[in-house]
Amino acid sequence: xxxxxxxxxxxxxxxxxxxxxxxxxxxxxxxxxxxxxxxxxxxxxxxxxxxxxxxxxxxxxxxxxxxxxxxxxxxxxxxxxxxxxxxxxxxxxxxxxxxxxxxxxxxxxxxxxxxxxxxxxxxxxxxxxxxxxxxxxxxxxxxxxxxxxxxxxxxxxxxxxxxxxxxxxxxxxxxxxxxxxxxxxxxxxxxxxxxxxxxxxxxxxxxxxxxxxxxxxxxxxxxxxxxxxxxxxxxxxxxxxxxxxxxxxxxxxxxxxxxxxxxxxxxxxxxxxxxxxxxxxxxxxxxxxxxxxxxxxxxxxxxxxxxxxxxxxxxxxxxxxxxxxxxxxxxxxxxxxxxxxxxxxxxxxxxxxxxxxxxxxxxxxxxxxxxxxxxxxxxxxxxxxxxxxxxxxxxxxxxxxxxxxxxxxxxxxx
Numbered sequence: 001x002x003x004x005x006x007x008x009x010x011x012x013x014x015x016x017x018x019x020x021x022x023x024x025x026x027x028x029x030x031x032x033x034x035x036x037x038x039x040x041x042x043x044x045x046x047x048x049x050x051x052x053x054x055x056x057x058x059x060x061x062x063x064x065x066x067x068x069x070x071x072x073x074x075x076x077x078x079x080x081x082x083x084x085x086x087x088x089x090x091x092x093x094x095x096x097x098x099x100x101x102x103x104x105x106x107x108x109x110x111x112x113x114x115x116x117x118x119x120x121x122x123x124x125x126x127x128x129x130x131x132x133x134x135x136x137x138x139x140x141x142x143x144x145x146x147x148x149x150x151x152x153x154x155x156x157x158x159x160x161x162x163x164x165x166x167x168x169x170x171x172x173x174x175x176x177x178x179x180x181x182x183x184x185x186x187x188x189x190x191x192x193x194x195x196x197x198x199x200x201x202x203x204x205x206x207x208x209x210x211x212x213x214x215x216x217x218x219x220x221x222x223x224x225x226x227x228x229x230x231x232x233x234x235x236x237x238x239x240x241x242x243x244x245x246x247x248x249x250x251x252x253x254x255x256x257x258x259x260x261x262x263x264x265x266x267x268x269x270x271x272x273x274x275x276x277x278x279x280x281x282x283x284x285x286x287x288x289x290x291x292x293x294x295x296x297x298x299x300x301x302x303x304x305x306x307x308x309x310x311x312x313x314x315x316x317x318x319x320x321x322x323x324x325x326x327x328x329x330x331x332x333x334x335x336x337x338x339x340x341x342x343x344x345x346x347x348x349x350x351x352x353x354x355x356x357x358x359x360x361x362x363x364x365x366x367x368x369x370x371x372x373x374x375x376x377x378x379x380x381x382x383x384x385x386x387x388x389x390x391x392x393x394x395x396x397x398x399x400x401x402x403x404x405x406x407x408x409x410x411x412x413x414x
Contacts, residue, residue, distance in 0.1 A: 019168075034074075049071045049074055080100055080101075083139065086103070090136065090139050094139070105149065107280065110128040111277065136160050140161075141363065143163050144163075145281030152301050166305075168353035169290065171348060173263050174266070174290035181265055185268065195270065197227070197228050198284045201233070213322075214247065217323075227254060228253050230256060269291075271327075272294070272296070277298050282303060289344035294314070294341050313344065314329060
């Protein structure tokens with residue numbers, strides 16, 4: 001089976017797609033990655049088709065009104081097209097592809113809209129009630145990585161069939177990190193209790209709230225330290241904010257690390273913490289759980305499907321002080337951390353990449369057998385199906401714009 005995966009250029013989705021590609025190929029499937037952006041100066045890796053596009057500021061995303069001719073031609077050869085981005089992927093797949101289209105929703109676009117555009121949240125919600133159903137109508141099946149996010153999409157009016165398939169991770173490197181870091185490697189006293197956050201340093205991750213609540217927890221638990229790993233637009237402003245809070249010496253900004261190094265850094269932590277409410281199914285929380293780390297987080301959709309309250313971590317609905325209370329509860333009770341960490345490691349087994357890949361392949365095979373794309377009112381591949389009807393008209397226009405030829409075949413001066 002030949003499968004196309006649409007790949008965004010930033011965030012944890014990128015690493016997940018790379019991981020899924022490896023396991024799909026191991027299972028005997030051929031995978032082509034379609035993405036946007038500037039050509040790689042070192043040359044594209046095999047199986048990657050990149051269409052030229054314009055960068056959207058410093059967001060890491062790109063825009064193009066069309067895919068390259070090479071991409072369009074390749075898309076027509078696919079058996080399944082699996083999209084991982086709503087706005088640039090699904091519509092293009094519907095335009096150029098001739099096969100079933102799957103879309104996995106990785107983003108709480110309703111919350112991102114309110115974060116990046118100065119709109120009241122009710123207005124942002126109203127926009128997404130129009131946009132989410134309209135764009136997902138281009139695909140045949142929607143995948144959500146968690147049941148709570150499935151309910152969010154239903155509440156926003158998504159009409160296509162929705163399947164829940166959890167994000168999967170490769171557990172082996174997390175169970176056995178190659179070169180585990182010690183606290184002292186990061187300038188942290190060995191006797192300290194260490195919380196860790198891994199993810200994009202950007203507004204939608206609510207990191208100022210994380211730092212302010214860490215500062216509150218640190219007043220009660222002076223031995224508490226915080227590691228932040230990642231890059232993003234807030235990479236320069238967050239250290240300044242930590243200094244204003246008076247915790248700069250207790251907050252350790254590591255920057256971006258290679259994905260294969262993540263288990264090594266998690267080994268230096270005692271628990272994982274996040275203030276994000278925009279997750280649909282956080283890979284970093286799953287990775288932390290596999291390392292035996294309990295989690296402190298807000299009780300938001302996506303997270304509530306991963307963390308069992310008081311068993312594998314603490315979830316709070318209190319914006320003021322809730323995270324701080326969870327951090328203190330773990331920092332001050334090593335036995336509780338150990339019990340929750342063991343439970344978290346056990347719970348991570350349900351997110352084994354081999355199980356989630358198997359569910360995904362089963363869905364692909366079902367779609368190939370039932371072909372819902374052939375029963376649609378608006379069939380896929382409309383761009384290419386329309387071309388034969390337009391071609392005679394286009395050729396006539398081209399002929400009209402050509403200069404008349406002399407007998408010798410050269411254009412005659414006018």
